[in-house]
Structure formats: C-alpha cells, structure tokens
Amino acid sequence: MADVVEIPAGERAYREIRRRIVSLELKPNQAIGEVFLADELRMSRTPIREALTRLSGEGLVDFRARAGTIVAPIRLEAVRTAQYVREKLELAIIEEAALTQSNRAIFNIRQTIEEQRFSIAEGDTVLFFSADERMHRCFSEMVGRGPVWTIISEAKRHMDRLRRLSLQDTDLNQLLIDHENILAAIEGGNVADARSVLKIHLGRVMEDIDRLSSQYKDYFSQSEHNDAEIAQ
Amino acid sequence: MADVVEIPAGERAYREIRRRIVSLELKPNQAIGEVFLADELRMSRTPIREALTRLSGEGLVDFRARAGTIVAPIRLEAVRTAQYVREKLELAIIEEAALTQSNRAIFNIRQTIEEQRFSIAEGDTVLFFSADERMHRCFSEMVGRGPVWTIISEAKRHMDRLRRLSLQDTDLNQLLIDHENILAAIEGGNVADARSVLKIHLGRVMEDIDRLSSQYKDYFSQSEHNDAEIAQ
DNA sequence: ATATGTATACTTGTATACAAATTTTTAAAC
DNA sequence: GTTTAAAAATTTGTATACAAGTATACATAT
Incomplete structure (x- = not known):
C-alpha cells in the first residue's frame, strides 16, 4: 500500500523559495517580507520562517533584525571560494574517474550529454x-x-545565480x-587530458564575471568584506 | 557609544545546542524533545525550533515527523566524505602556503603551536x-x-564528534x-614535505575508526545508506 | 531648501494555542 | 505468556497573537 506522503508546508516553502532565488525570479537584494511570502504561498508565517532560516544558513537569504529580510546579494568572495573548492575537488574526482573503467557510468554520462545536445x-x-x-x-x-x-x-x-545571469x-x-572531450579522456583512461580539459572548462564560468558584476551592479554585494561567520 | 547588542534567543539556542552536540554532552541518537530544550534553556519552543532547523541543515539533528527529534548519529559515510574533502582542499592550501613567505602568518601559526604545547x-x-x-x-x-x-x-x-571519542x-x-614539521616545511618553502607530512597527519584521525565504531556502536548510524538529500 | 525631531506604520522575534500524527501504555482475548 | 486492539500521552507541525525594534513620513525650525 503506497503511503501518499503529504509534503509539509515548511518543506514546500523551502523548495519553492529556493527555486525562486536561484532562478533569479526573486532578485538579489530584493526585499522578501515574511507576510508577503506567507500570503503568496498560502500558509502562515511559521513555515515561511523555517524556510528562510534554512536558506539563511545556506547564505541565500539575509535577515536584518526587525528591519526586513532580503535575498542575499551575490557575493563575489563566495563565488571565488566556490570556484576554488569545486576545482580542487572535481579535478581529484575526474582523475580517479579516468582510472576507473565503468561501462555503466560511461553510459550514464553519455546520456546526459545527449540530453545536452537536444x-x-x-x-x-x-x-x-x-x-x-x-x-x-555522475563523475x-x-x-x-x-x-x-x-x-x-x-x-x-x-x-x-551568476551563471543564470x-x-x-x-x-x-x-x-x-568540453564535455565530450572529458568523456573521451575518461574512456581513454587519459588522466592528464581529463584534468586539463576539465580545468579549462571550469574556468570558463569565471570569464564573464567582470562584465556581469558591472552590468548587474545592484545584484552584487558592494562591501566585499561580508564573510560568513563561523564560531569554531 | 558602544551599542550593547542582545544576542537573540534563537541564536543562543543554536550555539548552545550545537556546542552540546559536538562536545558529546548530547549523545548521538539521543532524543531531544523541543519542550525539554525549551525548558532547559528558558525560552519558548519557537527559537528552539529555529536552532534545530539550522542544525538539521548541517546534519547534526534528525527530525522524525511528529515522533521526536534526535541528535543525528555519527555517519561514517559523512566522516569519509569529510576526510576526502578536507584532504584535497587542505593539501592544495598547504602547497600554496609553502610557496608564500609571510612572517605575520608564521608568527600566528607558531603561537597556536605554543598553545598546543601548553x-x-x-x-x-x-x-x-x-x-x-x-x-x-591560519593556513x-x-x-x-x-x-x-x-x-x-x-x-x-x-x-x-568522532575525534571527541x-x-x-x-x-x-x-x-x-606533525604540526612543527608542517610549519618547518612552510618556512623552508618545501612544498613536497609540507604535502606529505600533512597527508600523514590528516590520516591519523581515521586510524581508530574501526575500534571506535564497534566500541560505541550505538553512536553510529547502522544503515549506512542515509545520504543527505539534495534537490538539484 | 535642508536638517531635525516625532509620530506612525511596518517587520521581525518570541510566546502560546491548537491540530495532527506517532508512540506508549493499558486492557482484553486467546 | 503472547498477541491484538484501543485509548492515552507525547511530540512535532502550523497558526496566531503580541512584543520590540526599525524605517518612513511628516511637521517644524533654521
């Protein structure tokens, strides 16, 4: 008997608000009142608040005590960090991938590539x-x-969000x-190629940053010294 | 005029509960009712709930809908992932550190080492x-x-938490x-040494896992297939 | 016109009330 | 003693009420 699970309001709110933020439907720095969202999503403030709390933990929402809540601006420092983390981790992974021979995995990757072509x-x-x-x-x-x-x-x-822009x-x-070349390198077990192609590939994302950050100036944080706090 | 900022209840709850979890004062798999915590920390359920929501996002707390909330068990899969991520990222950083000469940084590091000796x-x-x-x-x-x-x-x-054990x-x-050797390698600009010492150093943490996970069996998750969900 | 002080409206932070689901207890039947 | 069923207690999920701080609008003085 398949239990039809009702998705809780808090979870729905979280997913929907996050979707709107990363899709830029809600713009960086835009004010998002809790009552507004509650009204929009047909629920009380409580689950909305739960969702915003979670999103705040992820850095997508900024609370300003008793003065409103806003979609967090795109922080170039966070983008820079993400790029670094991604590059180091994904290069390590792609290296292992090139040393792994798995027909199943290759098949899955090829499928996503075909989907991209489509x-x-x-x-x-x-x-x-x-x-x-x-x-x-898949990697x-x-x-x-x-x-x-x-x-x-x-x-x-x-x-x-930058990518969306x-x-x-x-x-x-x-x-x-790029993707086809990466797949080829994995199939061929060519570690060096896999690494270098992926590195170039990941670098492309960062190319337009300067242009975008001046074109959409009010989407970005100005101060640049807003680090996420972390208590040891 | 120094504004004395009152720390909000939700924030206090978050820090205190997290402290108790990582210090193992609250044990893995232990039930933590919201009313119990609210009573303990002298506040209503609302800020407690906010704290638990944030901690759930970090994987330190598991909600079981309407059936209680527990301190998340130590998931060996998460430990393994953390080890991987840490190694890849910190090795990359230590490499750059060995190529950087900063008296200020060296001084800071040496100070923490003296504190360790003390x-x-x-x-x-x-x-x-x-x-x-x-x-x-510092690195x-x-x-x-x-x-x-x-x-x-x-x-x-x-x-x-495993480390605490x-x-x-x-x-x-x-x-x-190990730390002294790492510092020496950084000072000497010896990239290879810095890498290899750090790698061995980070590996030590993982040594006792088998023993600990059988000794404190009920602190660990059994299923091992509990992955954190992530919606694309 | 500009600056300043005050009142008002708005927004979040917290407490509380209530609903809904789950677990535990209890009782009964076998 | 074991199993089953029902009832009670416990627990979270959500809504609402209220408190407290913040921003805005407006009047006033310069």
Missing part, C-alpha cells in the same frame, strides 16, 4: 544546465564519491564540446 | 583541539582562502610534532 537544439538553456549538473554528479558517483558532489553543489549556489550569451556548444 | 602540559585536551583548529585556519588565511576553511569546517562536523587515547605529542 536541449541546445531546442534552445532550452534551463534543461541544458540541469543535464550539465547531472553529468558532473562523483562513478568513483564512489557521490556525497562530495553534494558539498560542491552547496558551495556552488552563489555561482549558480550569463545564460543568454554563453556558448553552449563550446561547453558541450 | 595544553598538553596542562592535560587540557579541549584546549589542544581548539588551538589545532585555529592553526589549520587557509595566509594564502587568502579563509572562507575555504569554513567549508572544510562545516564538512568536518561529523568527524569532530578518541580524545583520551590520542597521542597529542605526535600531533604536535
């Missing part, structure tokens, strides 16, 4: 990036490091070619 | 590990990657020697 033909950029995510996750999973992708993914949230002018075909 | 003499293991943390953070900061340590630190929380039988002097 999404380019359709002009569906959102689908492209979701397939892209799946592919990178981690094929070497038994699935949870590492979760860590990368969390560190990457701020970067994801550059969606229009990104050359998706180039990214697709 | 804490061993005093038999204060808690102080030792807090100085240890500060030292590792990140001296190469301009402070926020990376935050990421490591978060990934590391499960490992921290092994406090008694750990040879702190050996760890101190």
Whole structure:
C-alpha cells in the first residue's frame, strides 16, 4: 500500500523559495517580507520562517533584525571560494574517474550529454544546465564519491545565480564540446587530458564575471568584506 | 557609544545546542524533545525550533515527523566524505602556503603551536583541539582562502564528534610534532614535505575508526545508506 | 531648501494555542 | 505468556497573537 506522503508546508516553502532565488525570479537584494511570502504561498508565517532560516544558513537569504529580510546579494568572495573548492575537488574526482573503467557510468554520462545536445537544439538553456549538473554528479558517483558532489553543489549556489545571469550569451556548444572531450579522456583512461580539459572548462564560468558584476551592479554585494561567520 | 547588542534567543539556542552536540554532552541518537530544550534553556519552543532547523541543515539533528527529534548519529559515510574533502582542499592550501613567505602568518601559526604545547602540559585536551583548529585556519588565511576553511569546517562536523571519542587515547605529542614539521616545511618553502607530512597527519584521525565504531556502536548510524538529500 | 525631531506604520522575534500524527501504555482475548 | 486492539500521552507541525525594534513620513525650525 503506497503511503501518499503529504509534503509539509515548511518543506514546500523551502523548495519553492529556493527555486525562486536561484532562478533569479526573486532578485538579489530584493526585499522578501515574511507576510508577503506567507500570503503568496498560502500558509502562515511559521513555515515561511523555517524556510528562510534554512536558506539563511545556506547564505541565500539575509535577515536584518526587525528591519526586513532580503535575498542575499551575490557575493563575489563566495563565488571565488566556490570556484576554488569545486576545482580542487572535481579535478581529484575526474582523475580517479579516468582510472576507473565503468561501462555503466560511461553510459550514464553519455546520456546526459545527449540530453545536452537536444536541449541546445531546442534552445532550452534551463534543461541544458540541469543535464550539465547531472553529468558532473555522475563523475562523483562513478568513483564512489557521490556525497562530495553534494558539498560542491552547496558551495556552488552563489555561482549558480551568476551563471543564470550569463545564460543568454554563453556558448553552449563550446561547453558541450568540453564535455565530450572529458568523456573521451575518461574512456581513454587519459588522466592528464581529463584534468586539463576539465580545468579549462571550469574556468570558463569565471570569464564573464567582470562584465556581469558591472552590468548587474545592484545584484552584487558592494562591501566585499561580508564573510560568513563561523564560531569554531 | 558602544551599542550593547542582545544576542537573540534563537541564536543562543543554536550555539548552545550545537556546542552540546559536538562536545558529546548530547549523545548521538539521543532524543531531544523541543519542550525539554525549551525548558532547559528558558525560552519558548519557537527559537528552539529555529536552532534545530539550522542544525538539521548541517546534519547534526534528525527530525522524525511528529515522533521526536534526535541528535543525528555519527555517519561514517559523512566522516569519509569529510576526510576526502578536507584532504584535497587542505593539501592544495598547504602547497600554496609553502610557496608564500609571510612572517605575520608564521608568527600566528607558531603561537597556536605554543598553545598546543601548553595544553598538553596542562592535560587540557579541549584546549589542544581548539588551538589545532585555529592553526589549520591560519593556513587557509595566509594564502587568502579563509572562507575555504569554513567549508572544510562545516564538512568536518561529523568527524569532530568522532575525534571527541578518541580524545583520551590520542597521542597529542605526535600531533604536535606533525604540526612543527608542517610549519618547518612552510618556512623552508618545501612544498613536497609540507604535502606529505600533512597527508600523514590528516590520516591519523581515521586510524581508530574501526575500534571506535564497534566500541560505541550505538553512536553510529547502522544503515549506512542515509545520504543527505539534495534537490538539484 | 535642508536638517531635525516625532509620530506612525511596518517587520521581525518570541510566546502560546491548537491540530495532527506517532508512540506508549493499558486492557482484553486467546 | 503472547498477541491484538484501543485509548492515552507525547511530540512535532502550523497558526496566531503580541512584543520590540526599525524605517518612513511628516511637521517644524533654521
């Protein structure tokens, strides 16, 4: 008997608000009152508050005590950190991947690549990036490091919003070619190639930062000295 | 005029409960009712709930809908992931550190090492590990990657509880020697040494896992297939 | 026109009340 | 003694009420 599980309001709120933030439907620095969201999502303030609390922990929402809540600005420092973390971890993973021979994994990766090709033909950029995510996750999973992708993914949230901004002018075909080359290197067991192609590939994301951060100036944090606090 | 800022109840609850969890004052798998905590910390359930929500996001607390809340068991999978992430990131950082010459940073590191020596003499293991943390953070900061340590630190929380378990039988002097060797390698600009010593050093933490996980069996998760969920 | 002080409206922080689900206890039947 | 069923107690999930701080609008003085 399949138990139909009712998704709790707090969970729904969390997912929906996060979706709106990373999709830029809610813009960085935009004020989001709790009553507004509660009204919008048809629930009381309590689950909304739970969702905002979680999002605040992830750095996507900033509380300003009794003065309002805002979508966190894109912090270039956080983007820079995410890029560093991602590069170090994913390079280590791709290295192991190239040393692993798994037909199953190769098949999965190829499938996401085909999906990317399709999404380019359709002009569906959102689908492209979701397939892209799946592919990178495959790399981690094929070497038994699935949870590492979760860590990368969390560190990457701020970067994801930046990526959204550059969606229009990104050359998706180039990214697709990168992906094919990475897959080829993995299949061929060519560690050096896998590393170098991936490194270049990951670097492309950072290329447009200067342009974007001046074009969408009010989406970014100005101070630059807002570090996430951490009590030992 | 120095504004005396009142720390909000939710924040106090979060810090206190987290402290009790990582210090093993609250034991893994132990039930922690919201009313109990509210009574204990002299506040209502609302800020307690906020704290637990945040801790749940960090994987230190598990909610079981309407059936109670527990301190999350130590998940060996999470420990393994933390070890991997830490090693890859910190090795990259120590490499850069060895290539950086900063008297200021060297001084800071040496100071934490002296503090460690003092804490061993005093038999204060808690102080030792807090100085240890500060030292590792110094490495990140001296190469301009402070926020990376935050990421490591978060990934590391499960490992921290395991470490607490092994406090008694750990040879702190050996760890101190490791630290001195790492510092020497950094000062000498010896990248290879810095890497290899740190790698061995980080590996020591994992040595006692088998013994501990059978000795304190009920502190650990049994299933081993509890991955943190992540919606793309 | 600009600056300043005050009142008002708004927003979050916290407490409390209530609903819904789960676990535990209790009782009964076998 | 064991199993089953029902009832009670416990626990979280959500809504609402209220408290307290913040920002805004407005009047006033310069």
